[in-house]
Amino acid sequence: MPLETWLAYTLVTTTFLLIPGPTIILVISYSLLRGRQAVIALVLGVGLGDLTAMSLSFLGVGVLLQTVATAFYLIKWLGAAYLIWLGIKMWCSASEFT
Template sequence: MTFETWLAFVAASAVLLVIPGPTILLVVSYALGRGWKVAAPVATGVALGDLTAMTLSMLGVGALLASSATLFTLLKWIGAAYLIWLGVKLWRAGTKLDTKARTDAGGAARMLGHAWLVTTLNPKSIVFFVAFLPQFLDPSRPFWPQMAVFEATFVTLAFANAFGYAILASRARRLASSERAIRAVNRAGGAALIAAGTAAVTMRAA
């Protein structure tokens, strides 16, 4: 892959990770209830969960790429449409998030395992990776080296994002319950997803 493609992947991944989803809500709930010390274990669990879901997803994409270039191209078109649909859905989302503080007992290992399970077993994660990653793959280049780079990059960003959310949530509890802030995040994230999907379609139509 080219350096420009990698940078585009980094930028798109960063935007997508910042958008609050089930995993981030779990991170925030732990941080609200137990403070900044949860940041490392829950962020590690999120990163491992994304690694698991991403690997499972890309094994399927790799098999599809090897079997049919036409089907792979079709998957990329479907992926672009999926990104746009996610963006519209997020733009129209409500202003409230379920960020109730978690004060239940449990050590670092339990929190790590919980974050890993929530991230891995969320069916939307695998669907998302199948739709998102093919936008950046070059069918003319070896699949596995590209996969290794994308996985390492995304997992690193996922850890940093979850860690950052935990720290911010532990220090800014009012922001987590601010409808204005939530609305702004939802609309900004929705617009970014719509733009990403539209750009993917435009680049392939050119």
């Protein structure tokens, strides 16, 4: 990949990262409620997650998943199961506080 293409991709990705969204709102709320120490770990985690997603995209994992439909289908269902598990876990922990 030419350097110009990579730099353009990095610029666009960085621009999208700076647009306020759910992650930025989470970081702001954590900073207001829990202070600087909690936010440092959160920002590092968000940055690592974004770097991982960008690296996988750069390596062409999206194209691979498009060609192997079964793998994409399996990953979608595993993600859905994980979200359901997180929801149940949050629901159970919320009932402990009421």
